[in-house]
Amino acid sequence: MADRFELVIFDCDGVLVDSERIAIRVEAEFLAELGWRLTEAEIIERFMGRTTEHMDEAIEAQLGSRLPEDWKDQFHRRYRDAFAAELVPVDGVLEALDQITTPTCVASSGSHDKLRFTLGHTGLYERFEGRIFSGYEVAQGKPAPDLFLHAAARMGADPARCAVIEDSRPGVEAARAAGMPAFGYAGGLTPPHRLAGLGTVVFSDMRDLPRLLAGGP
Numbered sequence: 001m002a003d004r005f006e007l008v009i010f011d012c013d014g015v016l017v018d019s020e021r022i023a024i025r026v027e028a029e030f031l032a033e034l035g036w037r038l039t040e041a042e043i044i045e046r047f048m049g050r051t052t053e054h055m056d057e058a059i060e061a062q063l064g065s066r067l068p069e070d071w072k073d074q075f076h077r078r079y080r081d082a083f084a085a086e087l088v089p090v091d092g093v094l095e096a097l098d099q100i101t102t103p104t105c106v107a108s109s110g111s112h113d114k115l116r117f118t119l120g121h122t123g124l125y126e127r128f129e130g131r132i133f134s135g136y137e138v139a140q141g142k143p144a145p146d147l148f149l150h151a152a153a154r155m156g157a158d159p160a161r162c163a164v165i166e167d168s169r170p171g172v173e174a175a176r177a178a179g180m181p182a183f184g185y186a187g188g189l190t191p192p193h194r195l196a197g198l199g200t201v202v203f204s205d206m207r208d209l210p211r212l213l214a215g216g217p
Contacts, residue, residue: 004215005102007157009148009180010128011049012108014167014188017118018090020048021189022082027055030075036062044189049168051109051141080117089122091187092206097127099210105131107151107164109141131155142170145178152178163213169194176200183212 014020024043031038036059038046047055056072068074097104106128108115115132119125133154138146152159164175167185172195175182184195184202195202201212 004161005163005181005213006161007152007155008100008102008104008163008165008213009107009151010104010165011167011171012106012110012115012118014048014090014190015165015185016090016093016106016124017122018088018188019083019118020167022086023079024048024189026075026078026082030078031059034059034063034068034071035066040189048190049109049142049166049170051135052111052114053136054141083118083121087118087121089124090185090206096206096209100213102163102213103131103155103157104128105133105151105155107133107135107147109135109147111136142168143173143177145174148174148178148180152180165209166195172197172200183209185209 010016013023024040027043027047028038028040046058060067106115112132112134115134116125119128133147133151135141135147138150140146148162148164149159152162159179162180164180164182165185166172166175166182167188168190172182172184176197176199182200184200185206186192186195186202187204187206192202192204203209203212
């Protein structure tokens, strides 16, 4: 495996921490209260894998003056409360991380504050400390390749020899745009066909990841 890749880049939400189901439930409930009813499938399609800023702009464009002045603070509190009560690592990811010997890092659309909270709450922060990169550090978020190329540059790795572990359509598209082999985790909310594509291995059990990175079937 070490000969195949120089770096394994992990997304965070839905790949390391099992946050997507919690977040989408919170989003659906809060947006409905604000007057914008979206199904969970619509929220996945519109917002999953993208930055909070992207979502905030869409909400403001849709609801405008109907938004309460402190709506962002309310949203943030709801996320925090739900994550604090329910958030756990993705099933099988601890076993996978224990077996992967290639250098690793995190490259997530989330802010550093959110990453510190979610990775810290699940006991994963120390595994990646000093190797965590946020979409807020680059000009364009996923599906643009900026974040993954930034992570590779900071880690001193050749993009063509970086593996990206993602669970969202924008994430795997960003990996492809960066020229990086993608491993699409379909054990969460995104259907496998939405992750499939050129240069992408789709899998549903995180325990299989070390074998797949090594080139196994």
